[in-house]
Every structure is written in structure tokens, then in C-alpha cells.
Amino acid sequence: MDSIDAMRAFVAVVNEGSFSKAANTLNLSPQLVSKYVSKLEEKLGTRLLQRTTRQVNVTEAGSQYFVHAQQILLSIDDMTAQLHGLQQKPKGTLRISAPVSFALKHMAKLTTDFQHRYPDVTIDLQLNDRKVDIVEEGFDIALRIGELKSSSLVAKQIAPIRVVLCASPEYLQKHGTPSTLAELDNHRYLHYSYINMEATGEIYEYLRARYFKQSSTFYSNNGDVLVASAVAGAGFVLQPTFIASEALSTGKLVPILPQYEPKPIHLYAVYAHKKLLPHKVRCFIDFLSDYYGSPPYWDARIAANQN
Structure with missing residues (x-):
């Protein structure tokens, strides 16, 4: 038998x-x-x-x-x-869903390099900050940032995502640099509409309290706009370094209250658990796994300019 x-x-x-x-x-x-x-x-x-x-x-x-x-x-x-x-080349259309800001800044070269290696794969990259239904909407892979809830989907951790509170030197020179969370009450907060309500840490708790008090004076569902506003001196912002790395590495933004920096969240590749995973999906996941480096190149750039 x-x-x-x-x-x-x-x-x-x-x-x-x-x-x-x-x-x-x-x-x-x-x-x-x-x-x-x-x-x-x-x-x-x-x-x-x-x-x-x-x-x-x-x-x-x-x-x-x-x-x-x-x-x-x-x-x-x-x-x-x-x-x-291993005996065949991946081919077909690979449908990927990804967050808007991350994709705009960090996926153009990734997809180009991937297609240089696997020219028979067509990529359909859709940008959306909402959590798509992978199965219902026909995606092969979704990139997601933050803590994931348990589900039948498979999630592979790709890279840590640091989140930093920062402001422009000009703004801090004019309004002062806070040394405690309470001192943030005297400052202008540029609020991200999709702030992770499940994230833990004192800074998140403080900002959620400000949100419920309606004390923010500027809201946006796009981190790039918020970072650009902070660079222009509009206030302080809490954003991931994959968005703010250029401004942080060039000194256009500086970290504030670094002692309260929350624990990193993560970038995940999420896909449906299939008995036989399509070769194009497996190749993309393997290619993505080591692509951004450890630490990710955007954090390495910040560290290099701070030393």
C-alpha cells in the first residue's frame, strides 16, 4: 500500500x-x-x-x-x-494590490527588475489603501502594512516599517521642540486619516486621544501630502520612514520625541492559501523577500546621513 x-x-x-x-x-x-x-x-x-x-x-x-x-x-x-x-519559466498575468504611497515610491524599480528576470510575466499593479478582498477581486498578491488579523490568508513578512514623529527645523525653531508628549498640545498635528487604531504605544494612544477630541487641524488619507506639508512647516507628522526617508536624510524633517518611537510594524505579502501555488506567484514572493534589504534601504539611507 x-x-x-x-x-x-x-x-x-x-x-x-x-x-x-x-x-x-x-x-x-x-x-x-x-x-x-x-x-x-x-x-x-x-x-x-x-x-x-x-x-x-x-x-x-x-x-x-x-x-x-x-x-x-x-x-x-x-x-x-x-x-x-524549476523546470519552467513563470508566465501569465500577476495581479498585485499595494498601498498607494509605498507603491509610488518603492515598487516601480521592483516590478521592472522582476520583469527583467521573468519577461513572460505581465504585471497588473493596482494601488489602493483599502484592504482588498484578494479572492473576490481576483488578486494574486496584496501588499499590506500594519498588524494583520488572523485569517485564512497566508502572510509573509517582507520588511520592518519604522514610524517616526517629525517636523521641519523651521517649524520647531518657530514653535519650539517638545520634550514630552503633553507639550504636543501646543503644536499643530497633521493627521493621517487611516491611523492604525490597533497599533500600540504611548504615541499612538496620545494621537488617538487628540483625534477623538477633534484637535487636529489638517487631515489627509495620503502620507505623501502630510510629509510635504510638514516639510513646508505646517506642523508635526507621524509617518513611516518609507515615505519620509528622503526628507529625514536631507534634514528637511527631524525626528522629535525619539524616546516614544513606536515598535516597527511590518510590510507583508498576503496571498490565498492554495494547494498548488502558481509559479508566477511563488517567484514574485521569493524575489520580493530580500529585495529591500535588512534594514530596508530607506532606513539605511537615514542612518548613513545621520552618522
């Missing part, structure tokens, strides 16, 4: 709820599926399924075995797809 075939038959029966449906899925006869499961139970020395004339129920042992068997089969299929992919 082939253990993998028997394992696959058992998993199919549990997923489909019957031997006949599992047989259709596997393109086998119900008798052969039943034989596979019986031989598997005999080999393991325990009953995995309780069979009646009307239904099939999973035993406690069967439930435990199912979880591990499904993971093993997914790993085998995943490895098979990778090895098969």
Missing part, C-alpha cells in the same frame, strides 16, 4: 464527507478509496472513521490524524510544485 495515496484518500473522505464524493475528487472507484482507508486504519492500529449506511463520522484519533495528514500533503504538493516550477 502506498502510504501517501492512502493518506490522500482519507483526507479526501473527511473533506468531502463521503467515500463516493472522495472517489469523484480523486478519480478513483469508491471501493478503492474504502480499501485505502481500511488499510491505513489497519496499519495505524486504530479506527479513523465511523461508517454507517448514511454517513461517515471522524473519530477522535481520525481528527488528530487528519490535521497532520493534511499538513503533510500540502507540504508534498508544495514541494512538487516548486520542483516542477
Whole structure:
């Protein structure tokens, strides 16, 4: 008996709820599926399924075995797809959703370099700061920033994202440099409309309190506009360094209250968990994983100019 075939038959029966449906899925006869499961139970020395004339129920042992068997089969299929992919070039259209500011600043060269390596892949890059429904809207991959809620999607961490409170030297010379959070009450806050309500840290709590008090005087759903306004001396801003790195590295903006800098959030590549991940998707994820460096090049540029 082939253990993998028997394992696959058992998993199919549990997923489909019957031997006949599992047989259709596997393109086998119900008798052969039943034989596979019986031989598997005999080999393991325990009953995995309780069979009646009307239904099939999973035993406690069967439930435990199912979880591990499904993971093993997914790993085998995943490895098979990778090895098969090594023998072929990725091709087709790769649909990607990405945040607006990040894509504008950091994805043009990425996609160009990727297509130089894989010229048969067409990229459809859609920019949107809302969280798209990957499956419903037909995306292969979505890039997301922030803490992710648990879901059936697979999320691969790509890069840390620092978030820095900063203002222009001219603004600070005119209004003073705050040394405590309370002193920010005397300053003009340039508010990002989509501030992460789940992010933790004193600075987030303080700014959320200001938001609820309606004390901000300028709002925007775009970080580039807020950073440009801060450079022009409009007030202080809390923004990721992938947006503000140029201004920070050239001294157009300077960090304030660095002791309250929140823990970095992260950039993730999110995709649907598929039994056989398309080769074009796997190649893009692998290409993206090390592309921005560690630390990301925008943070390395800030550090280089500060030393």
C-alpha cells in the first residue's frame, strides 16, 4: 500500500464527507478509496472513521490524524510544485494590490527588475489603501502594512516599517521642540486619516486621544501630502520612514520625541492559501523577500546621513 495515496484518500473522505464524493475528487472507484482507508486504519492500529449506511463520522484519533495528514500533503504538493516550477519559466498575468504611497515610491524599480528576470510575466499593479478582498477581486498578491488579523490568508513578512514623529527645523525653531508628549498640545498635528487604531504605544494612544477630541487641524488619507506639508512647516507628522526617508536624510524633517518611537510594524505579502501555488506567484514572493534589504534601504539611507 502506498502510504501517501492512502493518506490522500482519507483526507479526501473527511473533506468531502463521503467515500463516493472522495472517489469523484480523486478519480478513483469508491471501493478503492474504502480499501485505502481500511488499510491505513489497519496499519495505524486504530479506527479513523465511523461508517454507517448514511454517513461517515471522524473519530477522535481520525481528527488528530487528519490535521497532520493534511499538513503533510500540502507540504508534498508544495514541494512538487516548486520542483516542477524549476523546470519552467513563470508566465501569465500577476495581479498585485499595494498601498498607494509605498507603491509610488518603492515598487516601480521592483516590478521592472522582476520583469527583467521573468519577461513572460505581465504585471497588473493596482494601488489602493483599502484592504482588498484578494479572492473576490481576483488578486494574486496584496501588499499590506500594519498588524494583520488572523485569517485564512497566508502572510509573509517582507520588511520592518519604522514610524517616526517629525517636523521641519523651521517649524520647531518657530514653535519650539517638545520634550514630552503633553507639550504636543501646543503644536499643530497633521493627521493621517487611516491611523492604525490597533497599533500600540504611548504615541499612538496620545494621537488617538487628540483625534477623538477633534484637535487636529489638517487631515489627509495620503502620507505623501502630510510629509510635504510638514516639510513646508505646517506642523508635526507621524509617518513611516518609507515615505519620509528622503526628507529625514536631507534634514528637511527631524525626528522629535525619539524616546516614544513606536515598535516597527511590518510590510507583508498576503496571498490565498492554495494547494498548488502558481509559479508566477511563488517567484514574485521569493524575489520580493530580500529585495529591500535588512534594514530596508530607506532606513539605511537615514542612518548613513545621520552618522
